[in-house]
Amino acid sequence: MRSSARAPSTGLALRLGKAGLAVNALGIFAFLYVPILILIVFSFNDTRTVARMTGLSLQWYEKLFVNRELLAAARNSLTIALTSTLVATVMGTLTALGMDRFRFRLRKTFDTVLYLPIVIPEIVMGISLLLFFNLAFFPVIKLISGASLSLGLWTILIGHIAFNIPFVYVIVRARLVGFDRTLEEAARDLGADEWRTFWRVTFPLLLPGILGGALMAFTLSLDDFLVTVFTAGTASPTMPLYIYSLVRRGVTPEINALSTVLLLASMGLIVLSLAAQRRE
Amino acid sequence: MSGSENRSRRGPLLVLPAAAWLVVFFVLPLVLVLVISFVERGRAGGVRTPLVPTLAYYIRLFDPLYIGIFLKSVRIALLVTAVCVLTGYPLGVFIGRAPARLRSSLMMLVMIPFWTNFLVRTYAMKQLLAAEGGVNGLLLGIGLIREPLSLIFNEFSVVLGLVYGYLPFAVLPMYASIEKFDLSLMEAASDLGANLRRAFLRIMLPLTLPGVVAAVVLVFVPVVGAFITPDIMGGGKVEMIGTLINRQFGVARNWPFGSAMSLALMLMVVVGVIYYFRTADEGVRPL
Numbered sequence: 001m002r003s004s005a006r007a008p009s010t011g012l013a014l015r016l017g018k019a020g021l022a023v024n025a026l027g028i029f030a031f032l033y034v035p036i037l038i039l040i041v042f043s044f045n046d047t048r049t050v051a052r053m054t055g056l057s058l059q060w061y062e063k064l065f066v067n068r069e070l071l072a073a074a075r076n077s078l079t080i081a082l083t084s085t086l087v088a089t090v091m092g093t094l095t096a097l098g099m100d101r102f103r104f105r106l107r108k109t110f111d112t113v114l115y116l117p118i119v120i121p122e123i124v125m126g127i128s129l130l131l132f133f134n135l136a137f138f139p140v141i142k143l144i145s146g147a148s149l150s151l152g153l154w155t156i157l158i159g160h161i162a163f164n165i166p167f168v169y170v171i172v173r174a175r176l177v178g179f180d181r182t183l184e185e186a187a188r189d190l191g192a193d194e195w196r197t198f199w200r201v202t203f204p205l206l207l208p209g210i211l212g213g214a215l216m217a218f219t220l221s222l223d224d225f226l227v228t229v230f231t232a233g234t235a236s237p238t239m240p241l242y243i244y245s246l247v248r249r250g251v252t253p254e255i256n257a258l259s260t261v262l263l264l265a266s267m268g269l270i271v272l273s274l275a276a277q278r279r280e
Numbered sequence: 281m282s283g284s285e286n287r288s289r290r291g292p293l294l295v296l297p298a299a300a301w302l303v304v305f306f307v308l309p310l311v312l313v314l315v316i317s318f319v320e321r322g323r324a325g326g327v328r329t330p331l332v333p334t335l336a337y338y339i340r341l342f343d344p345l346y347i348g349i350f351l352k353s354v355r356i357a358l359l360v361t362a363v364c365v366l367t368g369y370p371l372g373v374f375i376g377r378a379p380a381r382l383r384s385s386l387m388m389l390v391m392i393p394f395w396t397n398f399l400v401r402t403y404a405m406k407q408l409l410a411a412e413g414g415v416n417g418l419l420l421g422i423g424l425i426r427e428p429l430s431l432i433f434n435e436f437s438v439v440l441g442l443v444y445g446y447l448p449f450a451v452l453p454m455y456a457s458i459e460k461f462d463l464s465l466m467e468a469a470s471d472l473g474a475n476l477r478r479a480f481l482r483i484m485l486p487l488t489l490p491g492v493v494a495a496v497v498l499v500f501v502p503v504v505g506a507f508i509t510p511d512i513m514g515g516g517k518v519e520m521i522g523t524l525i526n527r528q529f530g531v532a533r534n535w536p537f538g539s540a541m542s543l544a545l546m547l548m549v550v551v552g553v554i555y556y557f558r559t560a561d562e563g564v565r566p567l
Contacts, residue, residue: 013475013476014476017476020370021370021373021374021377022374024367024370024371024374025370025371025374025375025386027367028367028368028371028447029389031444031447032389032390032393032444032447032448033389034408035401035404035405035407035408035444036393036396036401036404038404038407038408038414039403039404039407042407042414049412049417050407050410050412050413050414050417051412051413051414051416051417051420052417052421090297091297091298091301092298094294094295094297094298095294095295095297095298095299097294098290098291098292098293098294098295099291099295101291102290102291102292102294103291104291104292105292107291110295110299113299113302113303113306113307114298114302116306117302117306119501119549119550119553120546120549120550121501121502121504121505121522121542121545121546121549122502122505123505123507123522123525123526123542123545124310124313124505124525124542124543124545124546125306125309127313127525127529127538127539127542128306128309128310128312128313128542129305129309130529131309131312131313131316131535131539132305132308132309132312134326135312135316135326135327136308136312158305159305161301161305162301162302162305162306165298165301165302166302169298219395222397223397223398223399225398225399225507225508226507226508230529239397240397240399243397243399243400243403244399244508244512247399247402247403247406247512248511248512250410250412251403251406251407251410251412251413255403255407256407259397259400259403259404262396262397262400263396263400266392266395266396266397267392269395270388270391270392270395273395
């Protein structure tokens with residue numbers, strides 16, 4: 001019969017396929033993790049090389065904690081990430097609710113605008129803000145109030161809020177798609193007013209989405225380089241700008257140590273995100 | 281009734297803060313890029329005042345030098361996308377077939393690089409390939425070579441760095457599709473006499489295509505306009521659109537030309553994404 005004649009060769013192909021999948025997976029995980037493991041190992045080197053281990057030491061970590069420039073950069077990054085996350089999460093969540101539950105003019109247009117920042121290349125967003133602040137915003141402010149403004153942490157913050165709003169929006173909106181609105185109706189029938197229904201029913205159900213969006217925004221803001229570099233001016237840098245200046249200069253165990261610390265920090269964020277997902 | 285009137289105003293009110301923010305700090309800046317690309321540059325950056333309209337920067341885009349850089353960026357982005365999809369898809373299948381208990385740990389291994397600072401990961405690759413880096417150290421140490429090899433600052437190291445950076449972006453959406461796919465359908469096809477290749481092409485691939493489309497977009501879009509990787513792994517020797525645009529706003533101080541270039545990049549990406557979604561849709565429809 002046709003099928004039984006086929007069976008042995010299919011069986012072999014299947015086994016080969018399975019082995020191939022395993023080899024591919026192993027190769028990819030090695031590719032992803034070997035550079036990171038080597039990075040961590042050399043952060044403990046006792047000389048200024050990342051080519052040979054010459055001995056163990058913690059000196060590069062000690063240097064990090066007395067590096068004022070680095071600590072200032074870390075503080076800037078955290079301030080901007082926390083503030084932009086807070087603002088973008090509130091705005092993005094309100095927008096998701098408004099877009100999901102109401103029909104109004106220009107709704108379709110705005111929906112497109114909301115997706116654009118996710119799609120367009122980040123460098124374009126960076127240079128557009130540079131042009132906007134220098135050639136439109138600052139001159140207009142000067143004309144109106146006479147104040148001369150310049151790029152700084154606050155312009156970075158404005159840019160970060162702008163690119164974070166769409167990400168929060170998309171994540172919260174996805175959560176609203178599967179939302180069971182009869183729960184809200186039940187609360188209203190039981191006498192809760194709109195405000196109470198929102199805080200007691202809608203908000204708790206949306207919370208995993210809101211937390212997921214906030215975490216995404218926080219990570220994007222902490223990691224952002226391109227929008228930041230064009231809106232920073234001569235202000236003291238954020239963490240990515242500081243790392244960039246180090247990495248361009250060369251490779252040293254001190255960058256390895258800093259990278260290891262940041263790796264640990266992002267692992268912390270992953271644990272947080274998993275905890276947020278568990279709530280679902 | 282005033283109640284329903286109230287309700288109809290609530291939608292716009294809820295979206296107003298975000299809409300205002302994005303119009304002022306996203307849409308207006310983009311419009312400004314468009315305007316600036318059509319006026320003459322100023323001597324020390326900025327634009328010449330009063331504004332002088334010109335098409336010179338768009339004409340200059342067609343200079344073979346810049347056409348070449350655009351084509352090279354597209355070629356690199358296509359190559360990186362292909363490598364990420366062709367290795368990421370089987371990884372998605374492997375994780376999707378793994379025992380349920382293992383699956384979340386394996387996905388975690390994909391997620392960790394995803395959440396890790398991009399510069400840190402690019403540096404991880406750089407410290408490995410640099411002249412004074414890990415690979416050369418190892419090869420010198422075991423006596424295989426006497427002089428360090430130049431592994432970095434070429435197109436290969438840029439492609440490697442980009443694949444390293446964007447592979448997780450390809451795996452995540454493809455895995456999401458593959459996980460939903462019912463693998464017993466493959467057995468059914470095989471029972472009905474289809475060989476593996478045919479069953480894959482006719483059943484599994486079409487049903488997991490949305491994930492593949494998302495992966496292509498998520499990799500191609502950032503890679504074609506990438507700046508960090510070509511800058512750090514290319515060391516100024518590998519020019520891509522992103523590094524070229526960056527130079528116009530740095531040393532070259534030619535904001536209008538940089539704006540024209542940015543618009544060309546944006547147009548290419550947006551048109552490409554729309555076209556790709558269209559064709560992908562058609563690919564799914566016959567089923």
